[in-house]
Amino acid sequence: MRFYNSVGPNPRVVTMFMAEKGIEIPEVMIDLRGGENRRAPYNVDVNPAGQTPALELDDGSVLTEITAICEYLDERFPAPALIGTTPEERARTRMWTRRIDIKICEPLTNGFRFSEGLPLFEPRMRCLPEAAAGLKAVAQDGVRWLDPLIASREFVTGDALTLADILLFAFLDFGVSVGQPLDPENANITRWYDRMKTRPSANPN
Known part of the structure; x- marks a missing residue:
């Protein structure tokens, strides 16, 4: 997996979530202030919405939207559960x-x-x-x-x-x-x- 990170509260949600779960994923820092997220290759190959963060999965597919990313990570790495066990x-x-x-x-x-x-x-x-x-x-x-x-x-x-x-x-x-x-x-x-x-x-x- 590969995590596309940047400044801002949205990526911070995922980085905090991963830290609480003890997950370490290689990351690529995207220059949000410089607009890297709004131009190719990021908005072509990673997220056509031009937003961060994004999580590239092992099969090469990409997840975006912080709740979707966190839910995926909670299922992939169940302990400690940060969404719930029931x-x-x-x-x-x-x-x-x-x-x-x-x-x-x-x-x-x-x-x-x-x-x-x-x-x-x-x-x-x-x-x-x-x-x-x-x-x-x-x-x-x-x-x-x-x-x-x-x-x-x-x-x-x-x-x-x-x-x-x-x-x-x-x-x-x-x-x-x-x-x-x-x-x-x-x-x-x-x-x-x-x-x-x-x-x-x-x-x-």
């Missing part, structure tokens, strides 16, 4: 991963792309600068919605770390670095975030 656990992880993606990650990322990230992304995709502030507010609404729901939990889905935690952390930590800080009034999320930051997978260097 149908109920896996469904619960997928439910929370989807909720977090829609309510927090997507608006947070587009809020950045359409404002601070506009010089980088405007030549590459349709950007809506007038929507940036609203999208950032939507992401904060999502965090406020989630905060009381994890008050009695160590992790998003309960007592065990899952993909939902890794996804949420990678994007919230990215938000902190691009002008979308955590509101300290969200005490449960802040507590969870501070604990996640101490994990070796969050600090690989």
